[in-house]
Amino acid sequence: MGRGRGRRGAARDKAVQGTNDSSIVSKFSTAALGYIQDSFLQYFTSKRCRRAPLIHRGYYVRARAVDHCVQEFLLLSQGYSRRQIISFGAGFDSLYFRLKDMGLLNRTVVYEVDFPSVANRKAALIKGIKDLATVVGGVGERESGAMSFAGEDYKLLGVDLSELSELEQALKEAGLDPEVPTMLLAEVVLTYMEISRSDALIQWAAQHFPCAQFVLYEQMHPEDPFGQIMQQHFSRLNSVLHALAQYPDCEAQRRRFLQAGWAKCSVIDMNEFYAGFIPEDERQRVQALEPFDEYEEWHLKCSHYFILAASKGEELAWMPVFSRMLAFSADDPPRITGSISASVCTIDSEIAGLKLYGHRSVLIKPHVILITGGFGEQDGRHCRLRDLHVLIRHKDNWRAGSVRLENPGNTWSGRLFHTVTCVSGSQALVVGGRMSPTNVALGMLWLRFPESMTASDPDCVVVELVNPQPAEDLSSPRWRHTTTEVTCQADCVFFLGQKYLFIYGGRSSVQPVLGDWYFLHLEELSCRRIAIRGQVPEARHSHSACSWDGGALIAGGLGAAEQPLNTVLFLRPAGSGFQWQGVETCPPLIPRYSHTAHVHDGKLLLVGGVWLHSASVPGVTVIDLMTGISLEYQIDTVSLEWPLMLHNHSSIFLPDEKELLLIGGGGNCFSFGTHLNPQPVCLGLSNILTSQ
Template sequence: MPTTNRKKQKQGRDTAVQGTNDSSVVSKVSAAAQGYFHDVFLQHFVCKVARRAPLINRGYYVRWRAVDHCVRRFLHVTENCPKRQILSLGAGFDSLYFRLRADEALDRAVVFEVDFPDVSRRKAALINSNITLREMLDAHLPSLTGPVYVSSGQYHLLGVDVREESQVEEALGAAGLDWVAPTLILSEVVLTYMETQWSDAVISWVAKLLPQSLFVIYEQIHPHDPFGQIMQDHFLKLNSTLHALRQYPDSAAQRHRFLDKGWEQCVCLDMNVFYLRLVPEEERCRVESLEPFDEHEEWHQKCSHYFILTACRGSLMAQALLTHAPVSPVPSICPSWSPIALSVRPIPVCMEGLGMATSLVGPGQVLLTGGSSRGGRGAVTRILFRGQEGWRSVSVEPSLDLGVRLYHTVTCFPGGGIVVYGGRSSPLNPIGGLFRVTLDPSGPPGPLDSEDRDSVKLCVERMVCTGDPPPARWRHTASVVSHKGECFLFVFGGKNESEVVLGGGYFLCQHQQRWTEIPVEGAAPEARHSHSACSYQGGVVVFGGLNRGGVPLGDTVLLRPNERGFCWERIEVRPSPVPRYSHSAHVIGEKLVVVGGVWLHSDGVPGGVIINLTTHSSVEFSLDTTSVPWPLMLHSFCSEHTDPEEPELLLIGGGGNCFSFGTHFNRQPVTVDLRPVLG
């Protein structure tokens, strides 16, 4: 490639990288405006305040919190030093200096910021034209040109390409950086945009030039799972490739990177670990109450794909390293992995959606209701049929509109009849009441799986129930249990607009349409939502879910029938399964087959686990998705064991909002072949 073309490509990439600063500061301003953190200076670096989605606000909060934690720790450790410095690489429109100056936290400290000349020039112009920002600097500043665009007693803004080591060193020296004073080097999603040889060089020369220093970096990891693939594609489309991911794909690789480049100690935490271990519970509760929120899966996935790292040189700086909390709410799990990978294959039916509910209405016949799709909420009610020519989708004509609902339950009773319960239309609007659904016998003639049949009539009637109903909820389970020869709907767990999680269990007698009390003995399991509950031997087996503290559970609990009613019994499964939530589960014989879900660590993304309910043993297995031509996200999906004679699961829907990278939907249903583990 000619040199001129290469130069143009490089300039284009640099311009695209600079554009990430503009979108980032808008998101930071949004989070500050909603009260996630206090920063009155950020707003001066944007044209207007734009409100981002709650998921993005939370994501930028945890980034801000992590960096602020490290900065404050550095300032605390160096509080008795005669001089200390903060060097921000690729600072963009960050307001760190102004915030620390307003907090009177910069005693004997100087802040140096380095970024592309165009970015620094724009920032200097904004500072000089804004009286609030200008008053935070020394009066009567001389008129400056690059590479120093702002020079004040405690603040220096330089316009230099960070990749140009000699130019950066010369500019910093001229601006007054003390090479032996304790220095915090800050890099927020900067080095990864450089080709790895350049970012490695930056890490090395900083270690060489600053013998008393703490390097703090916030970046992405885990490029190979579905979320990571979508994340990479997003930045690739922006012409801002994440280069470091190729050579340093996880926190362990990042840690070794710094140790190999001259740093003496290094601690690297993904953001799930940081948030749950180093953000106090009271603060987490405050943040989680700021906005209606129901994107738990996407929140945990985002946090598992970003890390905060501290690396030090010098004994004093070792005291400023990130530390682990003495008691961790995140369990350490080492699963027993089977060498068998279960084959996953797509089926040629266009079907997508999040938060749907399904029920098996006959062999190879699956009813789908609710959820949201690419066109918005209110996915069309349909039935999937498996005929001689394979699977096909048929629209449903309900006699009564089931309304817009997500994360509800659809439960089939023995002898016919389906109960639709709960769900939400938004995180502020749970849906109460129940509906009984049956296939309308007066519908079009012919078998349901007839190839020329294009619709099915559904008889929907509202159930008027007596007794004390449970609070409205979503992300719950509703299973069939048996008591004194009669079938009941057992509702357990979930959440609603006012409760993070809901506990207790509720029984509905379908025949009498009455909520009733049945004696339940034993210690009730921890309150949770997004768990699974499967009918088993007249009772229920509950697995996993998300608890009140936002940590996935990996327990297995049985609700067993007895002479008086039921009894809770916790079973100790060995080895312990990987905790998860937003998964699906089915009892097949004496085995609980669990598929998908979300766990806190990307390298532990659940494939599935089989729990033997007789021996209380478990085996984790991976999923072979090489036949699926798009990233398969197994959360917010549904599954059915469509044929008792076939060891195969049908998975429908799933996906989610991938932070600010776009919304992903699984494009088609897929099947999971269970023969290698159930045959």
């Protein structure tokens, strides 16, 4: 602990040190599942706990990004007689042991720096474990001062990074040579320091080393909903992320290093790194390691972490990592036309089950909304929701009601990512969904409710569950798909004017993305073969679909490479069946998925979702289907007391009021906790729908 830091500073230091223990457990779990190859992590953790797939992916891409930069440095500097790597806040990381075992540390000395208590614990492990001591080349000797362990090419120092003079002295005593090509590495370390101290460290490094590379991996974007949850998490742990306020994005971090004296600096987020630097076959290997269905949270996590590489000295200024990073660019930022005010929807009674995601909402009467399935909060715990709920509008307020399910022989099963289509005034059809990524054998289900239902009805609505006979040829259980009502105008009298449910895309437990479709005859509940001309679109899931002019509008989605799509497609009724037709938008649609969509008066509304342009979150996109003009509107959430996460949500468009009712939404925010929007939100759209 540094001098004069006091009890509060000591508590913060202890909390920061605790992040090492949690991190090493996650790293070991990631290696145990085969994401990374690291046989040394087992020696640094006494706790064995299998983490969630989302955590594994997060630590995998972090490891790949850091390893990429380290190996580029070693490759470029291989002609030098001596090299150095300094790892700040190294904790129990196994970088030295992996590199040494791979034979990559020829003529290279690794210096690891952390709090004295952490360094002493690590030194004791190395001395007490034969496999570790063998890699180092002996058990080493404890030196005086800050040295906790000293090997020929490995120095472990116990120093508080905030005390710059002590750090410089300790490195000097350990044999560091400023004239030797040096890499400085800081993985989620500097942000825990007060900004003045971390800035001083960056500037000191630029002044101290004439030929060096500084690699930084940290968080960013504190301003959006995910960023707010992230900050709250670290604040609860007494590990405040100091750098976020002053350096909130990639550009701010780049300027930070350039102003500190570094000659070159490039920064990209983890979405860009994953797509641009990891080969396709490796991505496919990782994506197949274990069942995964948290795409939104994965992309949001990656948009909130960056890898930075700064350099000085001609020898390192043009290393390939910089030119490649500079060549890779993200989507163009959205051009915002205006904003839409969000207000909490007034509900005159409290009801459990409206804090949820992965559910569906459907307007079964002009002012009655049925909410089905999903994952959310019930009885103080998070679980799959088996209860159905209704919202009934009365004047300006909504009344929440419950649903009593009839026909005990059939169960709702608590499915997620299904679809619900209201096909008449008394019934809706449920298609697909999953209970878990490996349990998806969920077929169709009829929901039957009273023909007449008004705002004066009682709070409990009776819904009968009916299992229909399985539809022919509908042999692929799926979720994250869409179902859209279309009308066939084929020349054949047998098809003419008949209504079908167009089931499109999604994913299954076998196929990570589906590109097939079915026409389900709603009366006979059987599949029909109807011709579709035109180029077959790219397979997708988590897209949107709306009925329009007898056909279906398909927008966005996530493709086979787990990258968002920006296409808008129209399944247009044609003389011999249907035809795929692209809808050109100006400007081009930003790639997007996990949104909802509605059509009103020739305009397509895309609501929320996830895109990889992390400088803002998706609001409402309005596309004029006649002209193709696309306008972006931000959602102004100043009146809300909590972050509004609009992915895995549902939305209901009320045409008479020109309002959007947003229900649910949110998910697991990496290791930072689960956020569920606590109440429905209302968006008034009358201004934007009449101003175009």
